[in-house]
Amino acid sequence: MPRLQVKDMRLYYSTLRGVVRAVDYVSFDIGEGEALGIVGESGSGKTSLGLSLMRLLPRNVHTFEGSISLNGTELKTLPEEEFRRNVRWRKIAMVFQGAMNALNPVLRVEDQIAEPLLNTTSTSREEARKRVEDLLKMVGLSKEVARRYPHELSGGMKQRVLIAMALILDPQILIMDEPTSALDVSIQAQIMNLMKRLKSKLNLSILFITHDIALASDICDRLGVVYAGELAEIGPSETILTAPKHPYTQLLLASIPKLTGSEMPKFIPGQTPDLANPPSGCRFHPRCPYVFQPCSQQNPSLIILNQQHSARCWLLEKS
Amino acid sequence: MELLKLENLSVHFQVRKGLFKTTPSKAVDGVSLSMNKGETLAVVGESGSGKTTLGRASLRLLKLTSGRIFFDGVDVTDLKDKELQRLRKRAQAIFQDPYSSINPFMSIREVLMEPLAIHKAAEGKEAEERVYKALADVKLTPEEEFAAKYPHMLSGGQRQRVGIARALILNPDYVVADEPVSMVDASSRAEILHLMRSLQQKYGITFLYITHDIASAKFFSDRIAVMYLGRIVELGSPNDVVKDPLHPYTQALIQAVPEPDPANRLHERKVIPGEPPTPTNIPKGCRFHPRCPSFMKSKCDVIDPSLAEVKPGHYVSCHLY
Numbered sequence: 001m002p003r004l005q006v007k008d009m010r011l012y013y014s015t016l017r018g019v020v021r022a023v024d025y026v027s028f029d030i031g032e033g034e035a036l037g038i039v040g041e042s043g044s045g046k047t048s049l050g051l052s053l054m055r056l057l058p059r060n061v062h063t064f065e066g067s068i069s070l071n072g073t074e075l076k077t078l079p080e081e082e083f084r085r086n087v088r089w090r091k092i093a094m095v096f097q098g099a100m101n102a103l104n105p106v107l108r109v110e111d112q113i114a115e116p117l118l119n120t121t122s123t124s125r126e127e128a129r130k131r132v133e134d135l136l137k138m139v140g141l142s143k144e145v146a147r148r149y150p151h152e153l154s155g156g157m158k159q160r161v162l163i164a165m166a167l168i169l170d171p172q173i174l175i176m177d178e179p180t181s182a183l184d185v186s187i188q189a190q191i192m193n194l195m196k197r198l199k200s201k202l203n204l205s206i207l208f209i210t211h212d213i214a215l216a217s218d219i220c221d222r223l224g225v226v227y228a229g230e231l232a233e234i235g236p237s238e239t240i241l242t243a244p245k246h247p248y249t250q251l252l253l254a255s256i257p258k259l260t261g262s263e264m265p266k267f268i269p270g271q272t273p274d275l276a277n278p279p280s281g282c283r284f285h286p287r288c289p290y291v292f293q294p295c296s297q298q299n300p301s302l303i304i305l306n307q308q309h310s311a312r313c314w315l316l317e318k319s
Numbered sequence: 320m321e322l323l324k325l326e327n328l329s330v331h332f333q334v335r336k337g338l339f340k341t342t343p344s345k346a347v348d349g350v351s352l353s354m355n356k357g358e359t360l361a362v363v364g365e366s367g368s369g370k371t372t373l374g375r376a377s378l379r380l381l382k383l384t385s386g387r388i389f390f391d392g393v394d395v396t397d398l399k400d401k402e403l404q405r406l407r408k409r410a411q412a413i414f415q416d417p418y419s420s421i422n423p424f425m426s427i428r429e430v431l432m433e434p435l436a437i438h439k440a441a442e443g444k445e446a447e448e449r450v451y452k453a454l455a456d457v458k459l460t461p462e463e464e465f466a467a468k469y470p471h472m473l474s475g476g477q478r479q480r481v482g483i484a485r486a487l488i489l490n491p492d493y494v495v496a497d498e499p500v501s502m503v504d505a506s507s508r509a510e511i512l513h514l515m516r517s518l519q520q521k522y523g524i525t526f527l528y529i530t531h532d533i534a535s536a537k538f539f540s541d542r543i544a545v546m547y548l549g550r551i552v553e554l555g556s557p558n559d560v561v562k563d564p565l566h567p568y569t570q571a572l573i574q575a576v577p578e579p580d581p582a583n584r585l586h587e588r589k590v591i592p593g594e595p596p597t598p599t600n601i602p603k604g605c606r607f608h609p610r611c612p613s614f615m616k617s618k619c620d621v622i623d624p625s626l627a628e629v630k631p632g633h634y635v636s637c638h639l640y
Contacts, residue, residue, distance in 0.1 A: 035584070041504045042475075154594050184365035184531065186591055189575035193587040211505050214579040221584065237581040255509045257534040258578055259561055264538060267510035271474040 001072060002029035003205045004053075004092075004173050009066035011045075011052045017276040019062050022048035024229040026066075027302075030173065035199060035206040037220030037237075039213045039252075041272050045229040046209045047097070050175045053207070054094050055083055070173070089116050093171035095162050097178040102162055103150040109136075110146035113165045120169070135164040140194055156187040160194070167202070177209045192218045214256055217241055222308070225249045228273045228283040231302060235309030245311040248284050282314065290315055321392075322525045323377065323493055324353040328386035330369075330376050334599055344599045346372040348549035349386075351626075356492070359519055359526040361536035361557075363572075364546035367595055370529045373546070374495040377527060378410050379403065391492070408438045411486040413515075415498040417478035421470045427454070427481055428466040434489050453484040456518060476507035480514065487518060494519075497529045512539045534576055537561045542632075545569045548606040549598055551626055555633035565635040567591075567611050605638065613639055 011023035022045040030036045040046040051057060053068060068075045075087055096102040104112055113135060114128040123131070133143045139160040150158060159179060166174055176195075180188040196219055199206060210216050216223055217237055224234040225248065233246040244250050254266040270287040273279055279286050285295035294300075294314045302310045303317060328350045333341040347369040354360050364370040375381045377388065379395060387396045395406055411434075414420035421430055431450045435441045441449050451462040457480040459465040470478055479499060486494050496515060500508040516539050519526045528540055536543050536557065543560040545553040545568065553566040564570045571591040577583055591610045596602060602609050608619040618638050626636040 041506055156594050184595075185575045186365065186571060187594060189577075189588045189590045190592075192577075193590060196584065196587055212577075214577040217579045217581060218577045218583045218588070237584065241579050241581045252506055253579055255506050256579060257509070257532070257538050259534045259537060259573060259576055260578060265509040265512075265535075267508070267513065268506040269510070271476060271507065272504060 002031045003034075003071060004207075005029045005067070005069045006053070007067040007069075009049070009052060009068070010063050011048050011057070011061065012063040013058065014060050014062040015276060017274075020275045021045075021229045021278065022275060023052060026226070026229075026231050028224055028231070028234060030205045030207060032172075032205060033199065033203040034222065035204075035208055035220045037208045037210065037213075037216035037223040038226055039210060039216050039223060040226035041211055043272050043275065044226045045275065046211075046226050047177055049226070050094065050177045050207060050209050053092055053173075053175060054088055055080075056088075085120070089166075089171065090120065090169045091171055092173040092175065093166040093169065094175040094177065095159075095166045095179045098182050100155060100158065100182050103158060105150050107149075108146070109148055109150070109153070109161055113146075113161065113168055116165075117168050131168065132164075135167060136161075138167075138198070139164045140190075155183050156190060159183060159187075159191055163191075163194070163198070167198070170202075171204075173205045173207065175207045175209070178211070179208075180215065181210075188215070195219055213241075213252060225252065228278050229275055230283060230312065231310075232284065232313075233309075233311040234302075235305075235311075239309050245305060245309070245316055246284075246313050247288050247290050247315075249311075251289075282312070320356045321353050322356045322390070324389040325350060325373075325377060326387040326389070327351050328373070328376060328388070329384040330372050330381055331384040336599075342599050344597070345549050345601055346598050347376060348598075348601070350546075350549075350551055352544065352551065352554075354493075354525050354527070356525055357520075357523040358542065359516070359528055359540040361528040361530060361540035361543045362546055363530055363533045363536050363543055365531060365572075365595060367548070367598060368546040369549040369598065370546050371497055374412075374497050374527055374529045377493075378412060378495055379406060380412075404438070408440070408489050409491050410493040411489060411491040411495075413479075413482050413486045413494060413496040413499050416502055417475055417482055418470075418502070420482060421478055421485075423470050425469075426466065427459075427468050427470070427473075430470075430481060431466070431485055431488055434485060438489060440489055449488055453488040456487065457481070457484045457514060459484070474504075474507075476503050476511060479503055479511055483511075483515060483518070487522070487524070490522065491524065493525045493527070495527045495529065498531070499528075500535070501531070508535070515539070533561065533572060545572070548595060548601055550606060550636065551634075552607065552637070553635045554626065555630075559630070559633040563633075565629065565633070565640060566607075566637050567613050567639075568607050571612075605636075 007027045009026045013020045038046045110132045113132045117123050117128050141160050180191050223237050223240040225232045227248050233249045251268045257265040268287050281296040285291045300312050300314045302312045304310045330347040331343040331345050334344045336342045362370045435446045454462040454465050500511050544551045547568050553569045574589050593610050604620040605624050608614050624636045624638050626634045628634050629640045
């Protein structure tokens with residue numbers, strides 16, 4: 001049984017422009033020690049997906065439906081208090097986007113890392129300090145960092161502190177939302193190396209949310225590509241990166257400028273749809289080069305191509 | 320034919336340190352560079368490398384600490400008022416953030432008319448026609464429809480095209496594009512870059528393409544300059560710099576860039592340790608020596624290497640060569 005199972009997740013927001021369908025019937029699972037990448041452009045709903053698993057929802061939620069089960073226990077129906085006490089941060093923790101602004105500027109690093117531990121368990125301050133020291137070591141920081149304030153740290157160090165913070169209660173699931181988008185590539189590579197090490201050492205299950213499919217390939221065992229709130233394709237990294245079936249995945253891969261090889265990067269004409277008013281039929285059809293008759297009429301379902309690999313495209317239905 | 324020449328350019332900012340003390344931050348520290356008419360030079364570097372400062376300084380938007388700028392053979396370092404405005408007409412910029420660099424209260428028509436009015440380049444019917452031509456150039460068609468729109472009605476990619484149209488409407492000779500696609504959706508990035516490249520070639524514009532993304536520089540430039548802590552450490556054709564990088568920093572930068580490959584996850588990437596020091600605290604000797612895997616004691620930490628041509632057209636500043 002997979003550690004985390006998400007089924008038919010829907011998260012809609014009420015806005016002045018109408019109901020925005022940020023996450024629309026998304027299903028996936030993550031196994032023990034496995035990293036699943038959720039790749040999508042801005043406005044595809046990928047951040048909403050991560051926040052919904054943590055139940056950190058804005059006030060204007062219109063619909064929040066579906067099933068989230070962790071080791072077979074349904075989380076969706078848990079009362080808020082129980083979710084806060086036993087699940088959030090304890091079972092599912094998150095590394096937030098924007099290393100620069102995600103820390104409290106007036107608290108010392110050790111106080112921020114230890115906060116969940118001191119608030120939810122009967123750990124003594126001494127034990128907590130020891131635990132913070134161990135965590136800092138694990139994320140590659142010296143123990144002196146514990147006494148510092150965020151402004152005394154570089155971007156890469158802040159990101160490591162955020163990772164330590166997420167790991168303090170030994171979560172089983174770690175959600176990482178664009179964890180390196182504020183960092184330079186050389187620092188990004190350091191952080192990704194660290195994550196690879198932690199993933200195998202702690203047997204972490206990771207949900208890695210990013211707009212950069214190349215970066216996702218640096219850690220993810222499986223990849224899910226989201227477009228306009230829906231999963232367009234999901235499968236093992238090998239399949240998604242080398243033999244993708246959905247035209248969007250194919251074009252997204254072709255749009256990346258590659259250092260090796262001389263193929264000019266291509267682009268997808270048009271723009272990402274407005275989630276308050278998505279296109280009829282397949283949401284990708286206005287930009288798809290292979291569009292044909294059924295595409296604008298009806299949204300295809302996620303077609304299972306083999307046990308691991310599914311894609312949402314009428315071309316695959318036909319064959 | 321040379322259009323722009325920077326001679327030993329330095330821009331130091333005064334950074335506050337404590338209540339009364341200031342300390343210089345050497346954002347650009349002795350850069351010499353020349354650009355030919357109609358070429359695209361990519362300046363690649365990480366944050367704090369001085370690439371943006373270099374671009375702004377080359378437009379005379381910043382006060383130089385030292386050095387000279389020659390534009391089309393004329394020393395423009397100390398130009399004032401009227402003469403400077405004449406330079407402005409020929410040297411334009413495309414900015415990083417298409418959300419904040421366009422006035423939200425102005426229609427696209429007004430945004431594009433403004434440079435024409437300021438420089439008295441065209442008015443009335445002629446100005447209108449230039450606006451439509453600029454919109455057609457950046458493929459925002461039907462032109463009349465887009466001219467009437469306001470920025471909030473456009474996507475990020477479309478706004479950035481307005482930014483390009485605004486920079487090109489005066490038919491400039493030189494354009495600085497500072498991270499023009501970093502805020503554009505991944506699937507539209509290549510579109511903007513292709514568009515800029517084709518307009519640059521069509522009108523023979525000299526382009527300074529500032530980016531942190533060496534892979535895009537490989538495809539959309541004629542030469543690449545790699546910057547580290549205020550200096551150019553390597554300069555050459557994309558082929559030279561990307562396929563055969565000589566400077567240890569360039570090599571490390573290239574190794575750090577992930578490519579979509581399922582094998583990536585199975586091994587750790589080779590990385591340079593540490594982070595770049597701040598420009599207020601530049602190491603002695605070679606600026607890269609504290610992080611360099613090929614560090615040679617009592618050479619690299621003592622002697623500051625200069626940019627030298629090691630192969631025709633391929634320059635590197637490193638004691639290894």
